[in-house]
Amino acid sequence: MNKLWTKDFKIITIGSIISMLGNSVAGFAIGLLVLDLTDSTLLFSLFMVVYNLPKIVAPLFAGPYLDRFSRKKMIYTLDFMSAFIYVIMFFLLYVKWFNYPVFLFIVLLIGTIDGIYSVAYESFYPNLVSEGNFSKAYSISSMIYPLASLMLPIASIVYENSGSAAPLFAFNAVTFFLAAIFETQIGYKENHIKENTEDAKKGFSLISYKTDFKEGLDYMRAEKGLLVITIYFCITMFAGGGLHVLHLPFFKNNPELFSNIPLVNSVTLYTIISSFGVLGRLIGGMIHYKYHYPVPKKFLIALCVYTSIAFLEAFQLYFPVVLMAVSFFLIGIMGVTSFNIRISATQSYVPDDKRGRFNGTFQMIVSAGNILGQLLAGFLGEIYPERHVIIGLMSINMLAIYFIMYRKREHVKKIYNRRV
Template sequence: MEKGIETKGEESDLVINLGTEKRLREKLWNINFILLLQGQLVSIFGNTVYDIALRFWILDKTGSTALMGLFMAATVLPEVFISPFAGAFIDRHDRKKILVITDAISGLAIVLIGIAAMTGALKIWMILLVGIIVGICSCFFNPTIDSSIPDIVPKSKLLKANSTFSLMTTGNDIAGYAFGSFLVQIIGAPIVFLFNGISFLFSAATECFIKIPKIEISLEDSSFWEDMKAGINFVKNAKGLKYLYVTISFLNFSASMSMTLTLPWFKMNNQLGISQYGIAMAINTFGMFLGFTSLSILELKKENKFYAFIWSGITTAITMIIFSITLNFHLIAVLFFINGFSIAITNSLIQSSMQNSVPSNMRSKAFAFSRTLSSALMPLGMVIAGVLGERININIVIFADYAMYLVLFIYLSFLSNVKEIINI
């Protein structure tokens, strides 16, 4: 009888232990997620302030907006050409080391820029060189972050994790832009450069303590190029995933066109104006902030994800179509808020769906290809928008841009494989 009682007690302890272990596995705010997030927050805030300081410095020293544009291109171009190779590299190496090394290289490079600026030795070629170095590091860093999140948070919390990341990033951008100009005027651009470099180094130091599971891959069975080809074939053969790539590409293409034309549209209409443009963009960002906040707090049911995805895309298109045919600023403010909220929902669902549907040994390659498409199409969208804007009424271009976007999401609503990949 005593033996039976002991067995029952042991079974109860086992159930309790298994329940505790399950709850720990289901926690979103585990130590690895917190370390990854806080490291990102520090470096993103520093980067935003650094970007403002750099523009101030270039304009102050040269007065050239062309050089400022050249610097921006120098940081984007590596992502177009290097990201596909970076994805295959990441999947074959220790992801924690990649995070630490890329942040450390970026930090050291920017610290040297700060020292050069403080001693009066800073030259434009140095800024361009560091811009390229930091751009290359981001080609490895960003896909590593995207591929690591699913391995350090429970699958059931993945949407919340991505929304939390996006929420913090958006809030950090707002804070960075709000304080950036103020900090430059108070302490000067060189000190801000140093601050950003140190923020990267701090991020690298904290990332040393993150535990990211290693990807199981047999390096003996395939070469680097075979591994990269396998990634391309995986993306090509995954029908639902291909449609997500099309959506991401078209979203960035449409956004780059509207971003290029929205400011001139405000400027050329007396009912609107530059000051109203700033307010409208702030409202749009606030809408995104609340969208990410909602998904980071609320638990979206699995069967409702696809409908949220379709309606957020349709809403994004409709708000911009209405914007193109009205000059009522109060209505535009409401439209921009709804637009920002909808974009946040769309982006979060795409991100979490890709992370859920792609195996860990293919995930970095999949996100690297995604960034390549996005980076390549954004400059193209800007060029096309600029050319069309000089030949056709700007509002017509915006209308046509988002009419095509609306058609895309209506088409996606009928595709079962897209529904399957979103509802994973």
């Protein structure tokens, strides 16, 4: 088997860990800041929607562009920009200045950067993975977020003790700046860039964009398995987006349910319980690194995982705290399984010269589902108990598992049940 830990793979992994540390803290800090200052589930969900809204539009434009020009330069440029934005947010909060519309605009900008970055990263990363190591590489990738999320309880304590999110945004700025420096050192020559062609000399025009975009859509329509996977993940992200919007408000709005837990408030308790999900993802990543699932059974394993996650997420907020933590832990392990099977299969299946357009289209459709779920959950969360709304969302998810993934399974098996 080819060597996985090449110089470039080490650099992208270290850079990803550093930037993900900042990303996890940033998301938590912004969400808690808005929830504290507005005391509104709807305004909190609106922030999440505005953050995700550019992820519908940005990938559409980014995909065709990134199939022609340097993905590496885009990655480190966006990390430098993120560092600059978080420096500004640090100074605004340091002088205790908060304006909802202004911060809404900043979050819109961050969402745009993240939308482009995700397409660039997902399209570039497979090129740094040696042949035969996709599953192992994505198991490492899947462990980065859990490691970074271990910062959340610390971030919660810092926020609670300082009474401000300013120190958290200072930390974000440093992490993104360091990540960008690491990423500039990647030496891989991007073969998809045709530097000497007439098209490249002319630059990126509206005509070339339309041509590339149409080719991307035609490719997805022709690949039935990719289309089924994209539609299902749009719906599951619709349900999951709504679920995650309601978790923090549920704990914050119902402290009496956790009054028997000493020493910590309900928000800190939420970060502790969610850390079990992080631990599950970490262990799940280790399992994938050491163990390869049987190739003919990958789709069946994925289907069982999708069903189990939907069931647990529907009812876990009714569990006692200990069982709730166990549920988060199991979902973490299964979530990594879902991620690893899907992304290692699709990214190794799609040709490099079409990967940017596929990832852009996938991100656009999935983000649209995520945003709709967040907006609907935020609206319904103002009227109905959070747990009732979550059960409704997970019921939709269960229907999608049967009517989309199971009934169209033959198309998906051709992609999932491959040795990568």
